[in-house]
Amino acid sequence: xxxxxxxxxxxxxxxxxxxxxGLGVYKxxxxxxxxxxxxxxIKTGYRSIDTAAVYQNEESVGKAVRESGIPRExxxxxxKVWNSDQGYDSTLQAFETSLTKxxxxxxxxxxxxxxxxxxxxxxxxxxxxxxxxxRVRVIxxxxxxxxxxxxxxxxxxxVPAVNQVELHPLLSQxxxxxxxxxxxIYVEAWSPLARGGFxxxxxxQKIAAKYGKSPAQVILRWDIQHNIITIPKSVTPxxxxxxxxxxxFELTPDEMAMIDAMNKDERTGADPDNFNF
Numbered sequence: 479x480x481x482x483x484x485x486x487x488x489x490x491x492x493x494x495x496x497x498x499x500g501l502g503v504y505k506x507x508x509x510x511x512x513x514x515x516x517x518x519x520i521k522t523g524y525r526s527i528d529t530a531a532v533y534q535n536e537e538s539v540g541k542a543v544r545e546s547g548i549p550r551e552x553x554x555x556x557x558k559v560w561n562s563d564q565g566y567d568s569t570l571q572a573f574e575t576s577l578t579k580x581x582x583x584x585x586x587x588x589x590x591x592x593x594x595x596x597x598x599x600x601x602x603x604x605x606x607x608x609x610x611x612x613r614v615r616v617i618x619x620x621x622x623x624x625x626x627x628x629x630x631x632x633x634x635x636x637v638p639a640v641n642q643v644e645l646h647p648l649l650s651q652x653x654x655x656x657x658x659x660x661x662x663i664y665v666e667a668w669s670p671l672a673r674g675g676f677x678x679x680x681x682x683q684k685i686a687a688k689y690g691k692s693p694a695q696v697i698l699r700w701d702i703q704h705n706i707i708t709i710p711k712s713v714t715p716x717x718x719x720x721x722x723x724x725x726x727f728e729l730t731p732d733e734m735a736m737i738d739a740m741n742k743d744e745r746t747g748a749d750p751d752n753f754n755f
Contacts, residue, residue: 486499486725488664488705488707490616490639490640491637491639491663491664492636492639494615496554496586496587497524497554498702498708499526499698499702499707499709499721499724500525500526500527500528500707500708500709501516501519501527501528501709501710501711501718502668502710502711503515503516503527503528503529503533503535503539503711503713504530505533506533506538506713507535508534508535508537508538510538511538511713512535512538512539512542512713513538513542514713515542515712515713515718516539516542516543516546517546518715519718520542520543520548520553523722525548525552525554526553526554526709527539527543527554527555527556528557528642528668528709529555529556529557529558529580530560530591531557531558531560531572531576531591532561532591536557536576536579536580537579537580537581539555539580540579540580540581540582541581543555543582544581544582550583553586554586554587555582555585556585556586557576557585557587557588557589558588558590558591558620559572559573559601559604559605560572560591561591561592561594564594564597564600565597565601566600566603567604569600569601569605570604570607573585573604573613577613584614584615585613586614586615586616587614587615587617587640588608588614588616588618589617589642590602590605590618590620590622591620591621592620592621592750593622593623593626593750598622599629599630599634602617602619602634605617617636618639618640618642619640620641620642620643620668621748621750622638622641622750623750623751624654624657626750627641627657627658631661637661638663639663639664640664640665640666640707641654641658641664642707642709643665643666643667643668643750644667644669644745644746644747645668645669645701645706646667646669646671646672646697647676647697647700647737647738647740648672648741648742648743648744649672649742650741652738652741655704664705665706665707666706666707666708667701667708667709668709668747669711669746669747670701670706670708670709670710671694671697671698672746673746674694675746676693676740677693677694679740681736681740682696682737685729685733685736689727691723691724691727694710694717694720695720695724698710698721698724699724699727699728702725703728703729703734704734
């Protein structure tokens with residue numbers, strides 16, 4: 479039986495509580511696939527769903543949320559402004575489009591998806607307006623490096639609450655995590671399982687066998703114990719359930735250190751300092 483993740487929340491820098499485990503829906507197809515994944519996740523006990531304009535599945539996410547039978551205030555919905563919509567006015571328009579597609583009255587967390595040079599500061603100003611207007615409960619960024627955040631914070635009125643970045647044992651992002659912690663910014667891991675590319679690692683296999691868990695569950699537990707918010711993506715009901723079963727065991731400090739030692743600064747996605755989309 480999954481322990482409801484509502485018991486596992488983090489308190490963001492504006493006092494809002496966010497579930498530490500959520501469902502990511504990147505590449506979940508609009509329609510039945512995305513809708514079924516979100517519906518199943520909510521039935522399983524997930525309360526946090528992470529989408530984005532560029533995923534083109536906000537309508538399906540919103541439908542599943544509205545039809546879940548769970549009070550809206552008990553759910554935590556994240557979406558993001560895409561790069562081609564960045565800039566002050568265009569971000570405000572993009573937000574209205576996302577909200578309409580979701581069919582919701584507000585979004586819990588709205589993120590700047592990538593640090594588009596010359597645009598992300600104006601984009602973030604639009605997020606600050608949305609926050610002040612009560613349209614979103616929390617604002618943040620995604621894929622920002624410390625130098626992007628330094629630049630942003632030089633003019634920002636509101637410190638981002640979250641920085642969502644690629645993070646997994648092969649890319650542990652420790653310097654970025656320490657930087658964000660010093661600023662009161664929570665780090666959230668996208669692609670926390672790195673598409674399963676290292677599940678055969680003997681260290682992971684040994685730890686997983688000890689607890690009767692899968693390598694994926696061990697990695698997600700590593701996230702939780704590092705105080706990282708994590709959003710594994712899956713559209714498979716059994717995996718959605720499995721990813722939730724991480725609150726009934728605890729890794730030892732030695733096991734945490736062994737997983738930390740797997741870091742190779744190896745990305746599966748784009749480099750935030752060198753992307754062209």
